[in-house]
Amino acid sequence: QTHNVTIMDDQPLDILRSTFGYEQFRPPQDQVIDTLMQGGDALVLMPTGGGKSLCYQIPAMALAGTGIVVSPLIALMQDQVAALRQAGVRAAYLNSTLDWEEVQAVERDLLRGELDLLYVAPERLLNERTLALLERARINLFAIDEAHCVSQWGHDFRPEYIKLSLLAERWPDIPRIALTATADERTRQEIRQRLGLEQARVFISGFDRPNIRYRITQGSGNARRDLLRFIEQTHPDEAGIVYCLSRKRVDEMAQWLCDRGLTALPYHAGLSAQVREAHQRRFLNEEGVIVVATIAFGMGIDKPNVRFVAHLNLPKSIEAYYQETGRAGRDGLPADAWMSYGLQDVITLRQMVDSSEADESHKRVERHKLDAMLGLCEMTTCRRQALLSYFGETESQPCGNCDTCLEPPETWDATVPAQKALSCVHRTGQRFGVNYLVDVLRGKDDARIKQFGHDRLSVFGIGSDLGVNEWKGIFRQMIARGLLTVDLEGHGGLHLNEACRPVLRGETQLMLRKETRPTRIPREPRRT
Ligand code: ADP
Numbered sequence: 001q002t003h004n005v006t007i008m009d010d011q012p013l014d015i016l017r018s019t020f021g022y023e024q025f026r027p028p029q030d031q032v033i034d035t036l037m038q039g040g041d042a043l044v045l046m047p048t049g050g051g052k053s054l055c056y057q058i059p060a061m062a063l064a065g066t067g068i069v070v071s072p073l074i075a076l077m078q079d080q081v082a083a084l085r086q087a088g089v090r091a092a093y094l095n096s097t098l099d100w101e102e103v104q105a106v107e108r109d110l111l112r113g114e115l116d117l118l119y120v121a122p123e124r125l126l127n128e129r130t131l132a133l134l135e136r137a138r139i140n141l142f143a144i145d146e147a148h149c150v151s152q153w154g155h156d157f158r159p160e161y162i163k164l165s166l167l168a169e170r171w172p173d174i175p176r177i178a179l180t181a182t183a184d185e186r187t188r189q190e191i192r193q194r195l196g197l198e199q200a201r202v203f204i205s206g207f208d209r210p211n212i213r214y215r216i217t218q219g220s221g222n223a224r225r226d227l228l229r230f231i232e233q234t235h236p237d238e239a240g241i242v243y244c245l246s247r248k249r250v251d252e253m254a255q256w257l258c259d260r261g262l263t264a265l266p267y268h269a270g271l272s273a274q275v276r277e278a279h280q281r282r283f284l285n286e287e288g289v290i291v292v293a294t295i296a297f298g299m300g301i302d303k304p305n306v307r308f309v310a311h312l313n314l315p316k317s318i319e320a321y322y323q324e325t326g327r328a329g330r331d332g333l334p335a336d337a338w339m340s341y342g343l344q345d346v347i348t349l350r351q352m353v354d355s356s357e358a359d360e361s362h363k364r365v366e367r368h369k370l371d372a373m374l375g376l377c378e379m380t381t382c383r384r385q386a387l388l389s390y391f392g393e394t395e396s397q398p399c400g401n402c403d404t405c406l407e408p409p410e411t412w413d414a415t416v417p418a419q420k421a422l423s424c425v426h427r428t429g430q431r432f433g434v435n436y437l438v439d440v441l442r443g444k445d446d447a448r449i450k451q452f453g454h455d456r457l458s459v460f461g462i463g464s465d466l467g468v469n470e471w472k473g474i475f476r477q478m479i480a481r482g483l484l485t486v487d488l489e490g491h492g493g494l495h496l497n498e499a500c501r502p503v504l505r506g507e508t509q510l511m512l513r514k515e516t517r518p519t520r521i522p523r524e525p526r527r528t
């Protein structure tokens with residue numbers, strides 16, 4: 001071995017090789033381990049499969065004493081401990097499945113310093129008996145797995161997690177590491193704040209899925225025909241998942257694809273358990289099966305050769321988009337994430353958020369997430385950079401493997417049409433939906449317009465130079481950029497936001513994406 005490093009420095013790598021049989025750390029595993037070994041705290045954000053466990057397992061083994069791992073899922077805990085023991089690591093767990101004698105044995109091993117790792121469920125850890133036990137043990141670190149469970153806004157909120165702040169209070173000198181696969185800024189802040197990790201070094205990595213090609217299109221107005229063309233041209237006879245928002249749409253879409261000679265199976269919560277299971281099995285075992293599904297499909301599906309994931313609706317957040325598209329290309333071979341969305345999606349999702357039962361602050365978060373998703377859709381620069389930066393990971397170069405990199409979208413100066421549209425919203429009283437506004441702008445001969453007297457407004461007919469679809473595109477982009485908001489009342493009425501003022505006054509130029517339609521997809525050689 002080399003002479004100029006201390007034995008201590010070599011240890012983590014030795015353990016990686018001898019115990020786990022891997023040659024090298026995956027950055028930033030080595031940096032995380034260093035941080036903990038030097039007594040610092042860490043917050044680690046990596047997607048599932050990224051290699052989070054070694055970040056605390058190895059320092060717990062390298063340092064004197066025992067690493068305490070807080071993990072919410074008893075089944076996973078047992079699997080992990082079994083695998084560690086198999087590899088010769090002195091690991092144990094404390095949870096409700098153990099009988100009295102087993103608990104005694106674990107406690108004795110802990111106090112004798114004969115454990116490298118002890119896994120504990122959060123409620124177990126928080127009980128006074130366990131805390132007293134830990135006070136008597138020699139602890140080298142605390143690892144808090146699935147740390148996003150501390151977030152009240154997330155789906156996995158667990159109240160006990162909030163109480164884990166007491167670890168910082170009772171053991172201020174013991175390094176702590178929190179780990180999660182959920183990495184949006186808000187969750188990250190909540191974890192830091194609630195778990196007393198303000199000083200922790202943050203490590204974010206591994207979110208990039210370079211083999212996935214992202215495409216987001218506004219489509220031709222006929223999403224299913226666009227989808228069919230996409231499948232036929234780029235993925236004939238290959239496995240894929242098509243996500244739709246409603247069960248009804250899933251059923252229709254699956255039938256429609258079958259009618260066109262594809263093998264497409266519906267999957268949603270309205271189908272019986274047997275049917276769902278049968279469809280899932282066919283998807284896993286047969287070649288070239290497409291599953292058309294609501295978001296209910298995909299949890300725990302680990303099929304490596306899913307070649308495409310298509311969205312026929314806008315997902316409600318970037319996290320959802322990332323997670324769903326992440327089911328493509330697990331084998332590392334080229335895969336596509338394709339999405340077609342339109343104005344109606346924006347309106348529907350906004351209304352779903354506004355009319356939900358959730359309290360106001362919760363809605364604000366949901367709206368914010370939807371806005372971020374829309375921002376991603378309307379981008380004119382690299383989508384992967386935007387996606388990764390949303391998760392806090394910074395990619396310096398445009399990726400060259402997303403639609404905006406491959407075919408940079410043209411933009412045009414839409415300031416004047418935008419002013420016309422905004423005036424139209426204003427003059428009609430900020431309560432009409434997009435279709436009506438477009439009719440007014442284009443000067444349509446229409447009974448309702450006459451009834452409201454809007455045919456006598458100065459904005460009536462000032463937009464006859466543009467077509468219906470062009471106007472809809474302009475409205476969609478303005479909504480996406482937050483110049484206009486879709487109203488609560490459920491009719492999809494639009495009102496002006498503060499952000500539209502500079503545009504109305506002509507102080508800023510509004511550059512919008514030129515709509516390309518129909519979506520052009522480069523032909524790739526058809527495989528046989
Ligand atoms: P996570 O907890 O982030 O979902 P895991 O810790 O379970 O991920 O690791 C995922 C897989 O990657 C495991 O099979 C693990 O053994 C493997 N792995 C982790 N680190 C390395 C490494 N440095 N080299 C090779 N394989 C690794």
Ligand code: ZN
Nearest residue numbers: 382399402405
């Ligand atoms: Zn790109």
